[in-house]
Amino acid sequence: MSAEAIRVGMRRPARGLFVHQLRSEQLVFWRSREAAFFIFLFPLLLFVLLSSVYDGKIYGVPAPEALLAGLIGYGCANTAFAGLAIQLVIRRENGILKRLRATPLPPATYIASLLVSTLIVFAMQTVALFLLGRALNGTPFPSDVASLVAAVVIGAAVFAALGTAIASVIRSAEGSSAVVNAILLPMAFLSGSFGSTLHYPAFLRAVGDVLPLKYFIDLVNAVYLHGHGVWTQPQDLAVLAVWGAAGLVFTMFRFRWEPREP
Amino acid sequence: MHAIEVSGLRKAYGNLEAVREVDFAIEEGEVFGLLGPNGAGKTTTVEILEGYRKRDAGEVRVLGHDPARPGPDFRERIGVVLQQSQMWPNLTVRETHAIFAGYYRAPRDVDEVVALVGLRDKANERVKTLSGGQKRRLDLGIALVGDPDLVFLDEPTTGFDPQARRAAWEMIRSLRSLGKTVLLTTHYLDEAEQLSDRVAVMREGRIVRVGTPAELTTTDLQTEIRYRQNGEEVLVRTDEPTRVLAELTSAAVARGEELEGLQVRRPSLEEVYLALTAEEEQG
Numbered sequence: 001m002s003a004e005a006i007r008v009g010m011r012r013p014a015r016g017l018f019v020h021q022l023r024s025e026q027l028v029f030w031r032s033r034e035a036a037f038f039i040f041l042f043p044l045l046l047f048v049l050l051s052s053v054y055d056g057k058i059y060g061v062p063a064p065e066a067l068l069a070g071l072i073g074y075g076c077a078n079t080a081f082a083g084l085a086i087q088l089v090i091r092r093e094n095g096i097l098k099r100l101r102a103t104p105l106p107p108a109t110y111i112a113s114l115l116v117s118t119l120i121v122f123a124m125q126t127v128a129l130f131l132l133g134r135a136l137n138g139t140p141f142p143s144d145v146a147s148l149v150a151a152v153v154i155g156a157a158v159f160a161a162l163g164t165a166i167a168s169v170i171r172s173a174e175g176s177s178a179v180v181n182a183i184l185l186p187m188a189f190l191s192g193s194f195g196s197t198l199h200y201p202a203f204l205r206a207v208g209d210v211l212p213l214k215y216f217i218d219l220v221n222a223v224y225l226h227g228h229g230v231w232t233q234p235q236d237l238a239v240l241a242v243w244g245a246a247g248l249v250f251t252m253f254r255f256r257w258e259p260r261e262p
Numbered sequence: 263m264h265a266i267e268v269s270g271l272r273k274a275y276g277n278l279e280a281v282r283e284v285d286f287a288i289e290e291g292e293v294f295g296l297l298g299p300n301g302a303g304k305t306t307t308v309e310i311l312e313g314y315r316k317r318d319a320g321e322v323r324v325l326g327h328d329p330a331r332p333g334p335d336f337r338e339r340i341g342v343v344l345q346q347s348q349m350w351p352n353l354t355v356r357e358t359h360a361i362f363a364g365y366y367r368a369p370r371d372v373d374e375v376v377a378l379v380g381l382r383d384k385a386n387e388r389v390k391t392l393s394g395g396q397k398r399r400l401d402l403g404i405a406l407v408g409d410p411d412l413v414f415l416d417e418p419t420t421g422f423d424p425q426a427r428r429a430a431w432e433m434i435r436s437l438r439s440l441g442k443t444v445l446l447t448t449h450y451l452d453e454a455e456q457l458s459d460r461v462a463v464m465r466e467g468r469i470v471r472v473g474t475p476a477e478l479t480t481t482d483l484q485t486e487i488r489y490r491q492n493g494e495e496v497l498v499r500t501d502e503p504t505r506v507l508a509e510l511t512s513a514a515v516a517r518g519e520e521l522e523g524l525q526v527r528r529p530s531l532e533e534v535y536l537a538l539t540a541e542e543e544q545g
Contacts, residue, residue: 103365
């Protein structure tokens with residue numbers, strides 16, 4: 001307290017606020033059993049389940065490895081798109097975002113800490129997937145760790161931009177989970193999160209071909225399954241950049257801090 | 263020194279003029295009540311002062327800042343209780359206070375604030391287990407934890423049972439003794455009368471009267487004198503209660519009668535309020 005009091009009249013260092021808010025976000029996330037289960041644990045359970053029923057090869061590689069890459073993709077969309085969107089809608093409709101605007105916490109610091117907190121959860125999930133795969137199915141660790149880290153960060157950024165965009169459209173906290181999952185689950189199927197899409201009808205594959213998750217999974221496949229560097233995949237990166245930019249621009253025009261008027 | 267100064271304030275949403283020409287000033291350390299029916303422009307006015315909304319016209323100073331372009335210090339010095347907000351359900355009362363305390367340069371001690379708002383026994387309970395009144399006290403606690411000079415309370419006791427309301431009133435009175443300036447919006451007249459040094463009554467985007475509760479009740483409506491004569495209730499309204507009462511009583515004494523059920527009463531703030539905010543007949 002007295003150390004704080006001495007600092008009166010000085011601006012609080014921005015980094016201190018960021019760390020404080022990041023800790024708060026982590027506390028809020030892990031304290032909610034629903035979030036910890038559906039966002040963190042659920043993709044891990046899906047991986048264990050799917051890798052125990054698929055035999056042989058997918059895309060010419062052992063099934064558990066292809067599923068591991070696919071579930072990194074699902075985990076990314078689930079954490080950064082679905083989880084972030086649902087959290088933002090609930091906070092907005094509960095007045096938490098509005099209330100925070102009346103504190104000295106700058107909006108940019110708030111958003112930054114929320115995004116980094118989301119990235120931390122997704123990164124931990126990715127590490128857990130590799131550990132589980134190694135323990136249960138003997139899948140290898142990635143050979144090019146730097147490229148995989150880059151892919152994870154890029155994916156999280158793109159899906160976070162789309163998550164904030166969809167949060168700007170959803171009107172009520174009650175409906176947020178339904179809307180987000182109605183987008184997430186078909187996207188994950190069509191993009192090959194849960195196995196090969198080669199036997200899907202052509203029109204379903206055509207739909208999958210425009211979705212961002214397919215390109216993120218392509219990117220992870222290239223890095224993890226084929227040992228390519230992340231920068232050798234310009235087409236995947238370009239499509240992801242377009243989706244990310246679209247999400248960001250939409251968010252900038254439509255994002256609201258305040259709940260709907262009752 | 264004024265904590266808040268407002269002159270010529272205007273705000274419209276499309277064709278709806280929510281606030282038209284509002285002027286008032288609040289002294290430092292004063293508890294100021296803003297009264298009015300729903301749609302009178304109270305919340306719009308307060309949200310302009312809090313920095314949530316831009317005004318269309320007028321001058322506004324809050325703690326020396328223009329809330330539309332506040333300096334970095336502005337949000338350090340205000341505390342806000344919104345009409346509706348629900349904090350994170352799975353955090354404890356103490357954790358929620360600690361998160362907000364971390365946003366301020368010189369916060370108050372978290373446990374002290376938790377005790378001040380009467381949640382000491384609930385400090386380690388999760389927010390979702392609190393009753394409605396306790397959640398409202400949590401809102402007040404997180405508004406006070408930054409040690410603000412000015413506190414905005416938007417309908418702070420709506421939905422409280424009478425006991426919880428009394429407790430909240432005690433808390434708001436304690437804010438005054440701490441030297442805080444308080445801007446209270448409410449539609450409970452007893453609340454405004456109990457807590458406010460001065461009240462302003464808003465109607466259709468304008469302030470129709472400002473004054474202490476006593477001033478409003480003495481200047482606005484006539485005093486009522488009631489008694490029964492031959493079994494019938496008689497009601498006299500007058501601006502000169504002393505003279506009228508003297509005439510009535512001396513006449514009764516001269517006749518050797520008793521004025522049965524004699525009552526002299528000033529109108530309550532509620533009656534003044536209802537008279538001020540009554541819809542005018544549309545011709």
